Amino acid sequence: MTDDAPIGSAKPFDPALFLDPAASGNPQPFYRSAREIGAVVPGPFGGLEVMRRAEVEYVLQHPEIFSSAMEAVDLGQTVPLIPLQIDPPQHLKYRKLLDPIFAPKQMNLLEPDITRLVNELIDAFIDEGSCEFTTALAEPLPSSVFLRLLGLPLSDLDMFLGMKSGILRPTGADPAEMKAAQQATAAEIERYFAEAIADRKRQPREDILSRFLAAEFDGARLTVDEILGICFLFILAGLDTVTDTLECFFAYLAQHPKQRQLIVADPAIIPSAVEELLRWETPVAGVARVAIKDADLGGCPVHKGDHVGVSIGSANTDERALPDASSVKFTRDASRHLAFGGGVHRCLGSHLARLELRTTLREWHGRIPEYTIAEGTQLRYGFGLRQIESLPLIFG
Ligand code: HEM
Numbered sequence: 001m002t003d004d005a006p007i008g009s010a011k012p013f014d015p016a017l018f019l020d021p022a023a024s025g026n027p028q029p030f031y032r033s034a035r036e037i038g039a040v041v042p043g044p045f046g047g048l049e050v051m052r053r054a055e056v057e058y059v060l061q062h063p064e065i066f067s068s069a070m071e072a073v074d075l076g077q078t079v080p081l082i083p084l085q086i087d088p089p090q091h092l093k094y095r096k097l098l099d100p101i102f103a104p105k106q107m108n109l110l111e112p113d114i115t116r117l118v119n120e121l122i123d124a125f126i127d128e129g130s131c132e133f134t135t136a137l138a139e140p141l142p143s144s145v146f147l148r149l150l151g152l153p154l155s156d157l158d159m160f161l162g163m164k165s166g167i168l169r170p171t172g173a174d175p176a177e178m179k180a181a182q183q184a185t186a187a188e189i190e191r192y193f194a195e196a197i198a199d200r201k202r203q204p205r206e207d208i209l210s211r212f213l214a215a216e217f218d219g220a221r222l223t224v225d226e227i228l229g230i231c232f233l234f235i236l237a238g239l240d241t242v243t244d245t246l247e248c249f250f251a252y253l254a255q256h257p258k259q260r261q262l263i264v265a266d267p268a269i270i271p272s273a274v275e276e277l278l279r280w281e282t283p284v285a286g287v288a289r290v291a292i293k294d295a296d297l298g299g300c301p302v303h304k305g306d307h308v309g310v311s312i313g314s315a316n317t318d319e320r321a322l323p324d325a326s327s328v329k330f331t332r333d334a335s336r337h338l339a340f341g342g343g344v345h346r347c348l349g350s351h352l353a354r355l356e357l358r359t360t361l362r363e364w365h366g367r368i369p370e371y372t373i374a375e376g377t378q379l380r381y382g383f384g385l386r387q388i389e390s391l392p393l394i395f396g
Contacts (some may be wrong), residue, residue, distance in 0.1 A: 131392070168240055241385070
């Protein structure tokens with residue numbers, strides 16, 4: 001067997017396909033071909049990539065073997081991303097503190113605000129008959145919601161978007177320069193939030209930062225460093241994820257008018273359409289882990305220290321776990337999908353994300369039922385996070 005052969009298979013596998021823009025744009029056939037030759041295949045950066053649903057679930061549900069601690073994701077931050085980079089049992093303390101703040105009941109209170117925000121954004125371009133979807137809606141919406149939630153001024157939006165891009169898409173002539181730029185942005189983010197936290201300490205308000213300072217679990221409170229780690233993760237976990245999901249959804253719906261018509265004709269279908277589109281598109285295509293013990297995954301030996309990519313996009317379309325997995329059906333119960341991850345690190349913001357997605361689909365299709373992608377557009381998807389470089393929509 002060569003180094004690039006998946007375990008349990010004699011066929012070679014080209015890990016570079018994970019980085020192929022064509023595969024990111026149309027990932028489901030690629031996932032299927034990878035699954036056919038192995039539950040685990042070689043990853044693009046030398047580690048392993050888990051492709052089948054059963055093994056993906058196993059990894060997500062065994063954090064004592066597959067850790068998501070610091071070395072799994074290095075984005076230049078000096079504090080661990082909380083709670084993502086904290087393993088159990090300490091992880092539980094953070095979720096006990098954070099879960100009530102992000103519970104469905106709390107998030108639902110934001111619906112009127114989010115509805116108004118979506119409509120204000122649509123107001124700004126509807127008369128033009130076209131928009132660049134990312135900059136007009138998909139990017140400003142989650143950032144505005146987030147700033148509001150944390151009690152930060154909306155006037156910081158542009159600075160905020162700049163900081164977020166500086167972390168997720170650092171620029172530079174070579175990897176060392178990119179790393180340095182990323183570290184500089186990370187320091188800027190840490191400074192920004194340190195100031196905002198100090199301000200809430202002096203004068204608590206009705207916002208989430210103040211709730212973090214006041215929250216108690218087993219008599220303990222969060223330290224400033226811990227709150228910084230949480231805020232840092234929120235920028236990474238709560239902004240691009242919603243942006244990319246909106247892009248993937250609208251690119252899909254623009255290209256599938258019959259499916260779109262189902263939403264326009266019966267908006268009550270939107271919650272289940274959102275789940276099915278999350279399953280099918282899986283905009284956060286994969287998550288990262290590091291093995292902290294030797295293990296076995298579907299017959300594939302995993303060694304302590306191995307980097308393990310978890311392809312939740314592939315797991316979500318695995319026909320071994322879901323009949324007719326390669327059809328998109330808005331009426332099916334897709335709620336077992338793994339688009340928000342699984343196990344202890346399952347997405348903290350899933351209720352907020354769902355609210356943003358459902359509200360946008362409802363308000364947009366109420367006002368703009370017909371739209372297409374501008375002629376001649378070549379959609380370019382990223383890998384890992386399936387953001388679309390540019391999504392020009394025409395509806396005039
Ligand atoms: C559609 C949008 C979103 C998607 C697809 C998504 C996806 C995910 C996934 C796959 C994970 C698991 C990561 C892992 O296991 O390594 C995760 C975790 C997380 N997400 Fe989201 N997310 C979204 C929106 C949000 C929002 C709006 C927030 C804001 C609060 C958020 C906060 C978090 C946090 C804090 C974690 C870490 C949870 C933990 O480690 O216990 N996410 N998300």
